[in-house]
Amino acid sequence: MEMDSVIDGFLKFDSEYTEITYNNPYGPNPADYLSNVSHFQVIESTLREGEQFANAFFSTDTKIAIAKALDDFGVDYIELTSPVASEQSRRDCEAICKLGLKAKILTHIRCHMDDARVAVETGVDGVDVVIGTSQFLREYSHGKDMTHITQSALEVIEYVKSHGIEIRFSSEDSFRSELTDLLSIYRAVDKVGVNRVGIADTVGCANPRQVYELVRTLKGVVSCDIECHFHNDTGCAIANAYTALEGGAKLIDVSVLGIGERNGITPLGGLMARMIAADRDYVLSKYKLHKLRDIETLVAESVRVNIPFNNPVTGFCAFTHKAGVHAKSILAPPSEYEILSPSDFGLTRYIHFANRLTGWNAIKSRVDQLNLDLSDEQCQEVTMKIKKLGDVRPLNIDDVDSIIKDFHANVTTPVVRPVGINSDTAPRVPHNLERLDGNGVVARKLLGRRR
Amino acid sequence: MEMDSVIDGFLKFDSEYTEITYNNPYGPNPADYLSNVSHFQVIESTLREGEQFANAFFSTDTKIAIAKALDDFGVDYIELTSPVASEQSRRDCEAICKLGLKAKILTHIRCHMDDARVAVETGVDGVDVVIGTSQFLREYSHGKDMTHITQSALEVIEYVKSHGIEIRFSSEDSFRSELTDLLSIYRAVDKVGVNRVGIADTVGCANPRQVYELVRTLKGVVSCDIECHFHNDTGCAIANAYTALEGGAKLIDVSVLGIGERNGITPLGGLMARMIAADRDYVLSKYKLHKLRDIETLVAESVRVNIPFNNPVTGFCAFTHKAGVHAKSILAPPSEYEILSPSDFGLTRYIHFANRLTGWNAIKSRVDQLNLDLSDEQCQEVTMKIKKLGDVRPLNIDDVDSIIKDFHANVTTPVVRPVGINSDTAPRVPHNLERLDGNGVVARKLLGRRR
Ligand SMILES: [Zn+2]
Ligand SMILES: [Zn+2]
Numbered sequence: 001m002e003m004d005s006v007i008d009g010f011l012k013f014d015s016e017y018t019e020i021t022y023n024n025p026y027g028p029n030p031a032d033y034l035s036n037v038s039h040f041q042v043i044e045s046t047l048r049e050g051e052q053f054a055n056a057f058f059s060t061d062t063k064i065a066i067a068k069a070l071d072d073f074g075v076d077y078i079e080l081t082s083p084v085a086s087e088q089s090r091r092d093c094e095a096i097c098k099l100g101l102k103a104k105i106l107t108h109i110r111c112h113m114d115d116a117r118v119a120v121e122t123g124v125d126g127v128d129v130v131i132g133t134s135q136f137l138r139e140y141s142h143g144k145d146m147t148h149i150t151q152s153a154l155e156v157i158e159y160v161k162s163h164g165i166e167i168r169f170s171s172e173d174s175f176r177s178e179l180t181d182l183l184s185i186y187r188a189v190d191k192v193g194v195n196r197v198g199i200a201d202t203v204g205c206a207n208p209r210q211v212y213e214l215v216r217t218l219k220g221v222v223s224c225d226i227e228c229h230f231h232n233d234t235g236c237a238i239a240n241a242y243t244a245l246e247g248g249a250k251l252i253d254v255s256v257l258g259i260g261e262r263n264g265i266t267p268l269g270g271l272m273a274r275m276i277a278a279d280r281d282y283v284l285s286k287y288k289l290h291k292l293r294d295i296e297t298l299v300a301e302s303v304r305v306n307i308p309f310n311n312p313v314t315g316f317c318a319f320t321h322k323a324g325v326h327a328k329s330i331l332a333p334p335s336e337y338e339i340l341s342p343s344d345f346g347l348t349r350y351i352h353f354a355n356r357l358t359g360w361n362a363i364k365s366r367v368d369q370l371n372l373d374l375s376d377e378q379c380q381e382v383t384m385k386i387k388k389l390g391d392v393r394p395l396n397i398d399d400v401d402s403i404i405k406d407f408h409a410n411v412t413t414p415v416v417r418p419v420g421i422n423s424d425t426a427p428r429v430p431h432n433l434e435r436l437d438g439n440g441v442v443a444r445k446l447l448g449r450r451r
Numbered sequence: 452m453e454m455d456s457v458i459d460g461f462l463k464f465d466s467e468y469t470e471i472t473y474n475n476p477y478g479p480n481p482a483d484y485l486s487n488v489s490h491f492q493v494i495e496s497t498l499r500e501g502e503q504f505a506n507a508f509f510s511t512d513t514k515i516a517i518a519k520a521l522d523d524f525g526v527d528y529i530e531l532t533s534p535v536a537s538e539q540s541r542r543d544c545e546a547i548c549k550l551g552l553k554a555k556i557l558t559h560i561r562c563h564m565d566d567a568r569v570a571v572e573t574g575v576d577g578v579d580v581v582i583g584t585s586q587f588l589r590e591y592s593h594g595k596d597m598t599h600i601t602q603s604a605l606e607v608i609e610y611v612k613s614h615g616i617e618i619r620f621s622s623e624d625s626f627r628s629e630l631t632d633l634l635s636i637y638r639a640v641d642k643v644g645v646n647r648v649g650i651a652d653t654v655g656c657a658n659p660r661q662v663y664e665l666v667r668t669l670k671g672v673v674s675c676d677i678e679c680h681f682h683n684d685t686g687c688a689i690a691n692a693y694t695a696l697e698g699g700a701k702l703i704d705v706s707v708l709g710i711g712e713r714n715g716i717t718p719l720g721g722l723m724a725r726m727i728a729a730d731r732d733y734v735l736s737k738y739k740l741h742k743l744r745d746i747e748t749l750v751a752e753s754v755r756v757n758i759p760f761n762n763p764v765t766g767f768c769a770f771t772h773k774a775g776v777h778a779k780s781i782l783a784p785p786s787e788y789e790i791l792s793p794s795d796f797g798l799t800r801y802i803h804f805a806n807r808l809t810g811w812n813a814i815k816s817r818v819d820q821l822n823l824d825l826s827d828e829q830c831q832e833v834t835m836k837i838k839k840l841g842d843v844r845p846l847n848i849d850d851v852d853s854i855i856k857d858f859h860a861n862v863t864t865p866v867v868r869p870v871g872i873n874s875d876t877a878p879r880v881p882h883n884l885e886r887l888d889g890n891g892v893v894a895r896k897l898l899g900r901r902r
Contacts, residue, residue: 025626026656054771055760055848175476205477205728205790208659208690209697233791234728235721235763239659239690246660263761263769270686277656277685304847308759309506310714312686318714320505339656340684396755397506398849 026277026339034219034248038279041076041251042287043227044268046299047096048079048108049253049260055303056259060092062302064099066256069295071101074287075268079106079128079253083118090122097123104166111149111169116156126166126195129156146181150188157192168227170198175206175214183221190222196251197222201240204233204262208243215247227251230266232258237266238274238312256299257307269296270312277339290346293371306398313345316369316397320350359383363404370401372408382407477728477790485670485699489730492527492702493738494678495719497750498547499530499559500704500711506754507710513753514543515550517707520746522552525738526719530557530579530704534569541573548574555617562600562620567607577617577646580607597632601639608643619678621649626657626665634672641673647702648673652691655684655713659694666698678702681717683709688717689725689763707750708758720747721763728790741797744822757849764796767820767848771801810834814855821852823859833858 028037047063050056058066067078078101083090097105104125109115111131119127131149153169160167169189171177186197199214211228218226226249230237241252258267269292276283283289293314300307309316319342342348350365360376360383367374367382374382386403389395479488498514501507509517518529529552534541548556555576560566562582570578582600604620611618620640622628637648650665662679669677677700681688692703709718720743727734734740744765751758760767770793793799801816811827811834818825818833825833837854840846 026658026661029660054768203790207477207693207697207725207729209480209663209694210477212660232761233763233769234725235689235718236693236725238686242658242687243660246658258761262771263763263766267686274658274685274687278658305760306757306847306849308761309756310683310709310759312684312714315714317505318684320713339654396757398757 024278028278029246032246032248034216036245036248036250037242037275038282039250040245040275042268042271043077043079043106043251043253044070044075044103044255045079045108045253045265046070046255046259046268048081049229049265050255050299050303051081052261053259053264053303055305058302060088060095063092064096066295066299066302067096067099067101067103069291069298070256071099071103072288073268073291073295075103076251077106077126078103079108080124081107082109082115083107083122084109084115090118093122093124097125106166106168111152111156113152113156113159116159120160120163120165124165126168127160128168128170128198129153129160130170130172130198130200146185150185153185153189154192157189157194161193166195168196168198169194170200170227170229172200173202174199175201175210176203179217183218186218187221190224194224196225196227198227198229199244199249200229201231201237202229204231204237206230206240207234207236208239211240212243212247215244215249219248225250227253229253231260231262232264232266233262237264238270241266241271242274242278256295257305257311259299259303259305267312268292269314273312273340276344280344284344289344292345293347297371306401309397313340313347316350316366319347320369363400366400367404367408370404372404374408374411378407378411475729479729480697483697483699485667487696487699487701488693488726489733490701491696491726493719493722494528494530494557494702494704495521495526495554495706496530496559496704496716497521497706497710497719499532500680500716501706501750501754502532503712504710504715504754506756509753511539511543511546515547517746517750517753518547518550518552518554520742520749521707522550522554523739524719524742524746526554527702528557528577529554530559531575532558533560533566534558534573535560535566541569544573544575548576557617557619562603562607564603564607564610567610571611571614571616575616577619578611579619579621579649580604580611581621581623581649581651597636601636604636604640605643608640608645612644617646619647619649620645621651621678621680623651624653625650626652626661627654630668634669637669638672641675645675647676647678649678649680650695650700651680652682652688653680655682655688657681657691658685658687659690662691663694663698666695666700670699676701678704680704682711682713683715683717684713688715689721692717692722693725693729707746708756708762710750710754710756718763719743720765724763724791727795731795735795740795743796744798748822757852760848764791764798767801767817770798771820814851817851818855818859821855823855825859825862829858829862 028035046066047058051058070078078096080093080096081089083093093107106126106128107119107122107124108128108130109119111129116127131153157167157169169186171182171185174182189197197218199218201211215226215228226244228241228244228249228251230240230253237258244252252266252271254266254268254271255264256268258264258270272283272287272289272292276289296307296311296314307314310318312318348368350369360380363383363386364374364376364379367379382404385407386395386400389399389403479486497517498509502509521529529547531544531547532540534544544558557577557579558570558573558575559579559581560570562580567578567580582604608618608620620637622633622636625633640648648669650669652662666677666679677695679692679695679700679702681691681704688709695703703717703722705717705719705722706715707719709715709721723734723738723740723743727740747758747762747765758765761769763769799819801820811831814834814837815825815827815830818830833855836858837846837851840850840854
């Protein structure tokens with residue numbers, strides 16, 4: 001009887017699911033006739049904004065590994081640090097341009113002819129020009145007035161366009177800029193045929209409806225595409241990106257895990273979660289979401305942070321269910337409580353594993369979540385190790401993960417070698433941090449840890 | 452000459468700062484005449500929603516420590532797990548009610564007389580009633596139709612009110628509920644004098660303008676206060692809270708670090724960052740922001756997670772500057788790039804410390820960020836240890852933190868003992884996880900680690 005109604009419920013659910021998907025309450029708002037929620041593009045800036053993250057020092061190999069992974073994921077653009085930042089930055093920019101990726105390669109320069117000349121020589125598909133237009137930045141950053149700003153912008157734009165590559169003009173700190181100044185410079189650059197104009201919340205304090213209003217206003221002034229860049233100081237970077245798209249912006253700057261200045265910008269994974277809730281078909285048709293976890297792991301290891309426990313989609317608790325809670329909803333279709341489907345991201349539902357261990361199958365669930373491959377017997381073995389340490393002191397998630405990763409490295413090291421690291425010739429204890437790449441960090445760190 | 456213009460700039464900045472503060476671009480929108488951005492209240496649910504976090508198992512002592520810390524911080528309400536959840540939940544609820552806190556104590560029950568009778572006996576100041584009103588939940592969670600829902604809601608409300616305590620009625624999964632169903636039940640409960648009605652984005656997929664619209668619509672139907680509850684599956688929980696306040700909602704549900712079901716709800720700290728950007732005076736007048744880091748540390752240790760590297764305000768990188776970047780902005784006033792002032796949160800600006808160590812003063816900066824107390828000599832000593840391990844293998848932030856915390860525990864253990872842990876009688880290796888409290892976890896974990 002109970003089971004019957006559950007099965008019956010399931011069938012009903014299936015037919016209703018279609019209807020709900022059709023009338024998706026989280027989808028684009030029909031009143032937003034300029035909305036690009038179903039036509040958005042991503043400018044991936046892990047290798048530009050992300051390089052400004054306090055803990056980021058990318059080697060050439062790491063940059064190439066990240067660029068390839070992002071290209072495979074399906075990002076539309078990859079933005080690189082300015083080639084005038086350093087000799088190495090210039091060489092890395094040229095190297096990435098030569099990879100022949102599907103994604104267009106951009107570099108990010110100041111609004112200055114010296115920078116523009118270097119940039120067009122690197123082989124990039126486009127140049128992102130930025131200049132501070134807020135009163136704060138006019139005073140302290142370069143001290144130029146708006147006429148001068150507009151003049152140098154036009155000069156740079158015409159120069160870059162004459163080389164047949166894309167150009168974006170962006171203001172910095174747009175929400176503290178005078179609206180009339182902003183609009184007049186945007187109109188001027190639009191007239192000379194810039195490909196995109198950009199709005200940037202450089203200080204990370206814009207709010208969603210404010211973003212919508214500015215984008216809608218700008219949309220009435222320019223005919224080119226609008227790109228947006230949101231810092232996350234007040235936790236609104238994903239939501240601001242969404243309302244920008246609703247207002248008619250087309251491109252969103254993101255980085256993996258959101259890494260960047262201070263606590264960063266709109267994260268790639270979080271934006272994907274937001275957008276799949278709005279238009280699943282579009283997102284799945286463009287982006288390989290099942291690669292998200294690997295890309296986040298690659299970048300997290302490169303900058304030596306852990307993926308936050310509460311990270312959208314890939315955080316340990318995003319799809320983790322606590323035993324006993326929602327017993328009923330396990331019988332009912334999972335999407336009753338989960339709009340995001342873990343399988344869309346190549347993930348599964350997990351059960352919590354730490355503290356009061358429910359046994360090796362809970363640990364196996366975490367091994368799976370970490371995307372490591374261990375047999376049932378191996379999971380039982382590592383569970384013994386965890387329990388043993390758990391008797392000595394309380395374990396947090398990172399402790400358990402370390403034990404699992406150590407164990408995994410130990411059992412797999414002789415078999416699997418990441419590309420570029422030869423077990424015979426590579427030093428098992430790396431001194432040259434420059435040469436690290438994402439996978440290398442995992443392998444070598446764990447090798448080191450075995451000592 | 453260079454210095455002159457900097458000093459000149461500084462003076463100009465001061466006078467302009469007043470003007471900018473006055474015309475705060477991130478402040479309440481004057482068009483939102485129902486806005487509660489400058490009158491919001493916080494319902495702190497770490498001890499209810501947070502208890503549903505996969506990794507949360509709070510002992511009575513921990514619950515009391517968290518409740519006291521939240522009360523000291525200045526939260527308006529503290530929400531507790533339903534007393535019918537377990538015998539221990541009921542006793543803990545009674546114990547917290549007896550603490551005599553300034554914050555009002557709420558408990559969260561199903562819309563059922565059995566639950567209501569138990570709740571009013573605990574001594575709470577108010578009861579939060581919740582029921583699923585979406586088609587999904589009507590089908591799978593309790594199978595009741597709207598007439599029945601309304602009837603039982605009215606019975607529970609009148610019963611609770613007859614005991615002279617506050618009552619809130621909330622729907623669950625509000626954004627997937629039929630709008631007419633929602634509004635008619637809200638109007639019914641408002642008529643019988645409920646104190647608040649609640650909107651809940653149970654599945655975490657609502658977006659900011661959608662939230663604004665629903666709140667504005669509801670505001671036209673009820674005269675009582677509106678409370679909102681946002682899950683963070685698509686990273687919009689802070690932004691949704693903000694637009695809800697703009698639309699006229701008054702109370703926001705939060706938890707420390709956002710812990711809760713899946714990846715949680717609006718975080719207390721993130722909301723404070725959002726709101727201080729909008730109305731600094733109001734936030735500073737109500738909440739002890741300088742206690743935020745301690746509360747987050749207490750809760751993080753209790754549920755055995757690390758504070759995410761990119762957490763608003765307290766994450767390692769939120770106020771961390773990379774050496775060499777923004778050299779210019781160090782001369783200019785810091786708020787050119789930072790609207791949020793670290794000093795408002797009792798914090799300071801930090802320099803990055805990991806990887807290519809700039810020396811012991813960088814490590815000292817991290818020691819300070821972790822709120823640990825070490826002398827310059829001790830910082831030099833622990834830096835030696837870090838460099839030594841750094842020669843053996845790459846270190847991530849958590850590695851460095853572990854070394855620092857170990858060192859700190861070692862040098863301070865004989866002197867400082869957290870309340871409730873006596874160094875002579877407490878077992879140095881705890882087996883009874885039930886007895887842990889937040890500070891205890893720090894101390895004992897580190898004791899364990901020394902072995
Ligand atoms: Zn930026
Ligand atoms: Zn909830």
